[in-house]
Amino acid sequence: xxxxxxxxxxxxxxxxxxxxxxxxxxxxxxxxxxxxxxxxxxxxxxxxxxxxxxxxxxxxxxxxxxxxxxxxxxxxxxxxxxxxxxxxxxxxxxxxxxxxxxxxxxxxxxxxxxxxxxxxxxxxxxxxxxxxxxxxxxxxxxxxxxxxxxxxxxxxxxxxxxxxxxxxxxxxxxxxxxxxxxxxxxxxxxxxxxxxxxxxxxxxxxxxxxxxxxxxxxxxxxxxxxxxxxxxxxxxxxxxxxxxxxxxxxxxxxxxxxxxxxxxxxxxxxxxxxxxxxxxxxxxxxxxxxxxxxxxxxxxxxxxxxxxxxxxxxxxxxxxxxxxxxxxxxxxxxxxxxxxxxxxxxxxxxxxxxxxxxxxxxxxxxxxxxxxxxxxxxxxxxxxxxxxxxxxxxxxxxxxxxxxxxxxxxxxxxxxxxxxxxxxxxxxxxxxxxxxxxxx
Amino acid sequence: xxxxxxxxxxxxxxxxxxxxxxxxxxxxxxxxxxxxxxxxxxxxxxxxxxxxxxxxxxxxxxxxxxxxxxxxxxxxxxxxxxxxxxxxxxxxxxxxxxxxxxxxxxxxxxxxxxxxxxxxxxxxxxxxxxxxxxxxxxxxxxxxxxxxxxxxxxxxxxxxxxxxxxxxxxxxxxxxxxxxxxxxxxxxxxxxxxxxxxxxxxxxxxxxxxxxxxxxxxxxxxxxxxxxxxxxxxxxxxxxxxxxxxxxxxxxxxxxxxxxxxxx
Numbered sequence: 001x002x003x004x005x006x007x008x009x010x011x012x013x014x015x016x017x018x019x020x021x022x023x024x025x026x027x028x029x030x031x032x033x034x035x036x037x038x039x040x041x042x043x044x045x046x047x048x049x050x051x052x053x054x055x056x057x058x059x060x061x062x063x064x065x066x067x068x069x070x071x072x073x074x075x076x077x078x079x080x081x082x083x084x085x086x087x088x089x090x091x092x093x094x095x096x097x098x099x100x101x102x103x104x105x106x107x108x109x110x111x112x113x114x115x116x117x118x119x120x121x122x123x124x125x126x127x128x129x130x131x132x133x134x135x136x137x138x139x140x141x142x143x144x145x146x147x148x149x150x151x152x153x154x155x156x157x158x159x160x161x162x163x164x165x166x167x168x169x170x171x172x173x174x175x176x177x178x179x180x181x182x183x184x185x186x187x188x189x190x191x192x193x194x195x196x197x198x199x200x201x202x203x204x205x206x207x208x209x210x211x212x213x214x215x216x217x218x219x220x221x222x223x224x225x226x227x228x229x230x231x232x233x234x235x236x237x238x239x240x241x242x243x244x245x246x247x248x249x250x251x252x253x254x255x256x257x258x259x260x261x262x263x264x265x266x267x268x269x270x271x272x273x274x275x276x277x278x279x280x281x282x283x284x285x286x287x288x289x290x291x292x293x294x295x296x297x298x299x300x301x302x303x304x305x306x307x308x309x310x311x312x313x314x315x316x317x318x319x320x321x322x323x324x325x326x327x328x329x330x331x332x333x334x335x336x337x338x339x340x341x342x343x344x345x346x347x348x349x350x351x352x353x354x355x356x357x358x359x360x361x362x363x364x365x366x367x368x369x370x371x372x373x374x375x376x377x378x379x380x381x382x383x384x385x386x387x388x389x390x391x392x393x394x395x396x397x398x399x400x401x402x403x404x405x406x407x408x409x410x411x412x413x414x415x416x417x418x419x420x421x422x423x424x425x426x427x428x429x430x431x432x433x434x435x436x437x438x439x440x
Numbered sequence: 441x442x443x444x445x446x447x448x449x450x451x452x453x454x455x456x457x458x459x460x461x462x463x464x465x466x467x468x469x470x471x472x473x474x475x476x477x478x479x480x481x482x483x484x485x486x487x488x489x490x491x492x493x494x495x496x497x498x499x500x501x502x503x504x505x506x507x508x509x510x511x512x513x514x515x516x517x518x519x520x521x522x523x524x525x526x527x528x529x530x531x532x533x534x535x536x537x538x539x540x541x542x543x544x545x546x547x548x549x550x551x552x553x554x555x556x557x558x559x560x561x562x563x564x565x566x567x568x569x570x571x572x573x574x575x576x577x578x579x580x581x582x583x584x585x586x587x588x589x590x591x592x593x594x595x596x597x598x599x600x601x602x603x604x605x606x607x608x609x610x611x612x613x614x615x616x617x618x619x620x621x622x623x624x625x626x627x628x629x630x631x632x633x634x635x636x637x638x639x640x641x642x643x644x645x646x647x648x649x650x651x652x653x654x655x656x657x658x659x660x661x662x663x664x665x666x667x668x669x670x671x672x673x674x675x676x677x678x679x680x681x682x683x684x685x686x687x688x689x690x691x692x693x694x695x696x697x698x699x700x701x702x703x704x
Contacts, residue, residue, distance in 0.1 A: 324674070327677070328676075368673075369597075369600060369682065370675060373676065376679040376682065377679055380679075433681065436682075437685070
């Protein structure tokens with residue numbers, strides 16, 4: 001999984017991530033300094049890292065400086081006050097994604113806009129699932145340009161597919177290393193492209209990716225090779241889901257069997273409270289709502305495709321825990337540790353959008369309106385921090401990695417997957433509300 | 441029989457309604473303990489954790505909005521009796537202000553009063569240290585049919601679901617709306633109602649149902665129907681979009697059937 005890009009931390013041991021070469025060439029003095037910092041209390045280390053990051057964020061640019069000031073003024077758990085209609089936000093988000101596509105010359109979608117580095121290179125993993133968003137938004141908004149872009153993105157994914165069938169981790173600027181999670185996300189996009197445009201080449205490429213995933217799965221169902229930080233994680237349920245879908249599209253049963261083997265393994269990582277072990281990006285660290293939501297979404301959508309309640313109940317257990325915490329506190333922590341102690345110093349905006357999406361889907365699947373209620377609130381929270389009128393195109397319609405922007409997840413960056421999941425969540429919300437209006 | 445009403449605010453109107461309804465049942469000398477407690481952290485680290493870097497703006501807003509509020513609060517502890525306080529004293533009870541309804545001071549006062557039944561009326565969530573004091577128990581009225589509708593905005597949620605909104609009187613245990621149920625009563629709903637109107641009617645019914653329960657407790661043991669923790673659902677504050685849907689559903693209800701009551 002190319003999460004080294006997503007968290008903006010040190011690259012994986014495989015050398016995955018854009019920062020890999022920079023890290024390898026760090027001078028000795030910097031290494032000594034890093035060792036000295038590691039001896040400090042962990043809280044102080046986090047502050048020092050934040051200050052160090054901030055020093056490199058080109059805060060002299062009005063866009064960056066104003067964002068910083070705005071976030072400093074905003075109460076992180078204050079009331080959400082969206083200034084526009086939902087459709088305005090969807091339009092702005094989609095336009096921002098288009099700018100991310102254009103920024104890399106139409107070759108994929110940029111991973112993020114960073115205060116320090118500007119638009120990043122293209123990111124195969126997230127470009128994969130952005131195809132699904134483009135296709136759905138094209139249909140809802142009546143925007144043929146989006147559908148054309150989705151097709152170009154799918155064609156680009158075929159170009160960057162690795163000879164063994166996998167897709168690489170990290171951005172296209174680093175030497176390609178195959179990655180399980182990333183491959184799963186691209187497969188999902190290609191299946192959607194196949195359904196939308198009917199070209200067999202998309203499905204064939206997805207099937208090659210699927211075969212590579214099956215070949216690299218361990219006997220117990222987990223993926224341990226070609227994973228971020230080289231450990232078996234429980235959020236690859238979002239790889240199992242595309243595999244189930246691939247089995248439907250190709251008729252190859254082994255994809256579904258592999259997916260179910262993984263789901264069995266991942267379900268064993270869950271405790272009674274809904275907490276998942278191995279759900280964090282770094283072993284032993286608190287799990288971001290981003291990865292928790294990946295896990296829930298994988299279980300939920302696999303359950304829908306497989307027509308079984310078993311995985312639905314697993315997804316619900318975690319979703320219910322998060323819902324209760326969110327409703328009581330009126331704020332979703334950026335990350336939770338075992339025992340559900342939350343880090344409320346920041347909100348992981350991608351995670352918030354994803355959790356909103358999962359709640360919307362749970363409402364659609366179970367009919368329990370409490371999920372929709374919570375989804376409406378958290379979507380309000382996410383869109384409150386989307387600037388619809390910014391003079392800077394990089395900010396207009398963007399979703400920050402963290403709120404406040406100096407939070408630890410994608411610090412000072414505006415990731416494309418945050419915009420993608422916000423669009424997904426708002427479209428699901430619209431669909432759910434339309435169903436309600438019909439009944440009332 | 442010593443009956444004490446515990447409320448979170450010295451001018452809580454609902455507490456006044458409950459007091460008058462209990463008096464209407466012939467029970468006099470009801471005492472009221474009212475908190476001057478305010479929620480939220482009270483120390484600087486707690487405030488910083490809650491508000492983060494926005495704390496200076498929050499403090500500025502507090503100062504701008506309520507510069508006189510601390511003074512008003514100070515005088516309210518010593519000043520002339522408020523509407524509720526006057527009502528309490530008129531029927532022979534004591535009106536006592538406490539800093540925190542969950543605090544030691546409140547516990548001591550309840551102990552001195554020798555409380556048999558504690559009635560919650562607009563009180564915050566009461567902790568076990570207070571719940572253990574009354575001889576018979578602590579009663580609360582909830583705007584929903586227990587155990588099906590626990591939590592917040594359950595009048596709205598019941599209408600949203602197409603159910604008849606109800607109120608329940610229950611004993612309070614350390615859980616939220618999980619204690620033994622004493623009685624339930626349905627609220628009449630008409631197609632011309634607003635959500636606020638139904639809620640107001642529910643509040644009136646709550647006060648009367650609580651008074652009925654207190655009246656019964658003075659003469660015989662109250663009936664208790666235990667709830668199972670797994671029963672029912674916990675509801676939360678309803679989003680304005682769903683409230684609008686609820687209001688439309690309310691407009692579509694048929695003529696009211698006779699509201700039913702379950703008083704054992």
